[in-house]
Amino acid sequence: MNKQLDIHRNSDAMRKSLATLGSSLGAIFLALFICAVLLLVTGKDPLAAYGKILETGFTSDKFVEMLKRATPLIFSAIAVAIGFKMNLFNIGVEGQYLFAALIAAEMGTHVSLPAPLHVLFILVVAMVSGAAWASIAAFLKIVRGINEVISTIMLNYIALSFIQWLFETFFRDDSDGGLNVKTTKIAPSGRMPDLVHDRLNGMFIVALLVAFVFWIVVFRSRFGFRLRASGLNPIAARTAGIPASRMILVALMLSGAVAGLVAMPAVIGDVYGYGPSAIATQYGFAGIAVALLGRNHPLGIVGAAMLFGFLDSTSAELQLSGIPSSIVKVIQAIIVLVVVIVNEASSRRYNRRTAERAAMALKSLDARL
Amino acid sequence: MQSESVRPKLNSATDVVNVVELTNISKSFPGVIANRDISLQIDRATIHAIVGENGAGKSTLMKILYGLHQPDSGTIAINGVVTQFKSPSEAMAAGIGMVHQHFMLADNLTVLENIILGSEPTKYGVLSLGDARKRVKDLATSIGVEIDLDLPISDLGVGQRQRVEILKVLFRGAEILVLDEPTAVLVPQEVDELFVNLRKLVANGTTILFISHKLDEVLSISDQITVIRQGSTVATVSPKSVDRLKLAELMVGSDLPSHGERTTKVGEKILLSVRNLTVLAKARKNPVQNVSFDIFESEIIGIAGVDGNGQFELCEALLGLVDIQGTVELGGKDASNLNVRERLDQGLAYIPFDRHREGLMLAASLWENGLLGHEATLSRGPMIDVKAARKSCREIIERFGVMTPSELVPAFVLSGGNQQKLVVGRNLANTPKVLIAAHPTRGIDVGAQAAVWKEIRRSRDAGMSVLLVSADLEEVLGLSDRILVMFDGEISAELDPKSATPQILGKYMTGMQ
Structure with missing residues (x-):
């Protein structure tokens, strides 16, 4: 039985890390999207800005x-x-x-x-x-x-x-x-x-x-x-x-x-x-x-x-x-805001799912006894 | 009962007899037993008790009725009309009011202000207290409550606070009153008063749902009793047709554990000696005043008292959390100047009053919770020995029958009873010499209660001294070798559990004797 529980555990930890990573990445993309809207509103081309960021960012320098x-x-x-x-x-x-x-x-x-x-x-x-x-x-x-x-x-x-x-x-x-x-x-x-x-x-x-x-x-x-x-x-x-x-x-x-x-x-x-x-x-x-x-x-x-x-x-x-280079600071700030909000939501969801899984595990344990 | 109510009302109460009708309610809810196909009819102007062990699904059911949860399936009909509550405010608008176990009152506001808080009557945008005062007065008189509306809540006792909660709900136009464990915080005399008020309420046409696990009270107050076990309704019975034992059997589904006489003897050695212990407080009465007692090896001393009469401060003082006057000796050695860690190392253990507040890290795993307080022994050098800690937790889970898929789940997924078993287990695991057990079985089901009692008894038989602080008189009477009653910071009586009754205890606990 212990072996099974260990598997349960490892997949659990993995799931948590993946959920965390996923929600953080999602938040970053959401933040980029919000920034794009901001750029559009101020009359700049967001694609050009992001293009520039990627272009300059991915050089070895x-x-x-x-x-x-x-x-x-x-x-x-x-x-x-x-x-x-x-x-x-x-x-x-x-x-x-x-x-x-x-x-x-x-x-x-x-x-x-x-x-x-x-x-x-x-x-x-x-x-x-x-x-x-x-x-x-x-x-x-x-x-x-x-x-x-x-x-x-x-x-x-x-x-x-x-x-x-x-x-x-x-x-x-x-x-x-x-x-x-x-x-x-x-x-x-x-x-x-x-x-x-x-x-x-x-x-x-x-x-x-x-x-x-x-x-x-x-x-x-x-x-x-x-x-x-x-x-x-x-x-x-x-x-x-x-x-x-x-x-x-x-x-x-x-x-x-x-x-x-x-x-x-x-x-x-x-x-x-x-x-x-x-x-x-x-x-x-x-x-x-x-x-x-x-x-x-x-x-x-x-x-x-x-x-x-x-x-x-x-x-x-x-x-x-x-x-405007301040767009970088705006992106950073929005990323943090979005991440904090998304983190909160996803950790609630994670807690709920954990509780549900535990209840399920208990039920199957019950059934076996 | 309120003419001002804007809610459409049925012309005649006899149109529909079932004021509340739940049909096939099912709800799967994480961590606790789901409601399965629960059907329930509640007659107008009656007291309908819902009994069941903790975790049986009573709370879930009431939360569904109150709009805090939505059922997965099934319907709710109020006054014969099928409705759906998406939030408590919708339930309130339909005339359902809930009095929670933990009061939600603002201490610094007066009774009147608390009652109208959130639904303040205004005239031209200005608070109009006069009208409100009259309505509250009328309400209070109609159910026989006498209370000074201008006193701040902080001056009121527990019983009166509860009355304020009830008035608050009635003021909002509730016709269906849900009372969640209303007597848990009351002494027997206060319970009697509450019941008088409740009967008047019913006479005025209010319907009451009374959630409890205290069977005697349920039998004495209700018109109908519905027993819930493991998420399903077991039976709806009339109190005339059942007795306590029958009801308990319905609840638990098996034979009840009994207290039983102890077969071992109290030892000779004093393990905990307290002399003239006073806990000092600034600008108010000392919460603990000149308390002295000894506990012998293998002895359980019960401290009976209404919450807030110094028991909490006494425990904190014994643990070394607050400054004291007087002396505390542990195992014959002066411990007055030791800190918490040192006292725990001397063989003291503490089951705290409130497992959530003082006992558990809800977001942390069970093994980390089991580790708390034992980190010194369960480590290798400066590092935590995770393997040993997990093993130790598994032993607690095994020995105390904690229902959990593993020691790796976070503590919040466990039901209250299982959380308590973990806390108790953590504190008994190292075979302490002296155990302070504060409300060791509060809010947990009968099965878990029996398990906790068994373990406390077993440790006592092995020589452990126990200071049992409890508001559950049955527990105090059943476990203790001697009973001390605490009232207003002092020990007001020492009683023999063989001759004491809840009534006698109640008198000392309220200072009537």
Whole structure:
């Protein structure tokens, strides 16, 4: 009998993955359709726009660029997903990664270590800084019960001002001259080697590694089980001896630690320092969209980050051919909206079907007895 | 009964005798037993009880009648007219009102405001409370309910809240009242009051569908009783023609489990000792005040009490979830300063009040639910040992007779009784020394109830101490070696279950003695 049940199980898991993939793909096509309507309304030719996106997107250059653009999104989305797994909405990834970028870039100039250790040191500093910034929100929640949504949003603003002050007062290095001020350049030993010369660096591999570790930790470890239990039913978890406040602290700090890596592809792979105009912003918010699209699952997140990276990589070309590049952002936003709606509907349907199948299985079990 | 009603009414009540007629209703519904070919005629101005085990299909049937579900086949006729309800509002418009088991009232609003909420009478777009007040007053008087319309709901007791729910439904013009387990939350004295009101309602021409599994009450209040078993109607009988035992047999379809005398003895060692336990509350009365008791090895202490008299807080305090004054000793060792995890490791186990709220992760699989609280033992290094966890869950399923296709289905597909068996099993699996069992059989069918009782008894015989918190007096009387009554945060009496009766308990539970 057990064998039969196992088959039942495997086909079940498969069915779930297929259903998820199917509904996500369907949502993406629906979103593209909605965007086409929007383009038509604004007097542009949607076929030409999509044609351009495909044409430019599927060149080998663009493939590398897609991976590059996906890298920070993977970090950011995983940071968000760690929070989501415990029903914590960390909107503060933005502040956490920018803070971490500055601290890590600066600290990286103060040590001299052999190459791999130097890189590792900077990454660890970035993670610790991100975690430290996130822990403020955690403490506020644990001690005063302040909702993390509010506190992390507010902490973003504080982080921006704080970073600016730190940078202007202590870390600014004008020796390079020019308008594009940065921190002191990180020595070559602290730089991440490139995978594709000047276009993709090793942080992409680190991102995949983080995604894998995320999977192991969240879905397979004892800690991850406690994390998910606290998210699935915090009261039941508490009753079963899982301390709520410690879980909140650890989850938010882990989220912040991963967030700390978001700007690292630039900091140690491209800019070799931190500069207000050299480090891109907004990844923290894009990460929320990617996490939603990827359903907080590592595979989904990597896929969703690639899709976003792909769309982003085509925006310059679109601009050149007279199609507003903002259409890319519109497509992304609509995809996320549609996916969230479709996900909700399909998970309800999945739940209903699961219950029906279980009832059927019980009936046949009954009949055999 | 309301002249303002805009709904077309039959001129004479005698035109059609069957105010509700369900014909061959079938419904396949995931996770619970389907309704199969259910036919039911309900006479006007009568109390018609629907009894059956939990999961027998009573709720499904009532949800169909109330428009929450649509039947796969079969028809519903109200006052002789075949109708289809696509939503509760359509059912309400046809004069069907439902009083749910869990009250749906706004605590901060007054009685009057709650009653009119959602159907506020207005004049020129402005709320006109005066008219509403008069109508509600009349309604209340006509069924013999005395209630201050200006009190906030938070000041009312459970019985009065229920009366507000009933008035709310009547205010909307309900002529057919569906009461879902109305006595589950009431003490015997309140039940009597409710029955007086219900009889007046019927005298005024209202028809009542009374869903229950408490057979004595059903026998005393109903004009007709329909028994449902496994989705089908077994029989419709008159209460005069059957007795409790006969009814129970119809319900279960087999012989009933009996309590039976215990053959083992209470031990000598004290496993749980509570001294002067007080749970502090800010800005209100302490929910638990100066409670002391000991539980010996192999002893069951029953805590009887109306919900909300400090039992919940007492359990939380014993578990280590709230700050306390006083001491708690587990197995002779002071546990007052231990956290939840440490207390569980000391051999404490807890069957929570509400399996959905405190016990289960509904979206997670059964084996993950079985793992909750045992993750420390069912892992290898820092990793969960999935194989061991699944095996342990299969053992629980086997031993406690959880009806499920496998341990891999999510918990929400199980019926309430099977979910409860899983929760009980999870907590008994590790042979705890002390079990806190809060409403271990609430809302589950007779079969599951017997299984849970059997396992609790078996563990008790093996030496486990049990603190049994229950509102089901039959359960408290049947299982306990001693009974403590909790009222208003304090222990108001210690009784011997051999001499106590539900009536005596009821008096202590309501503070009348």
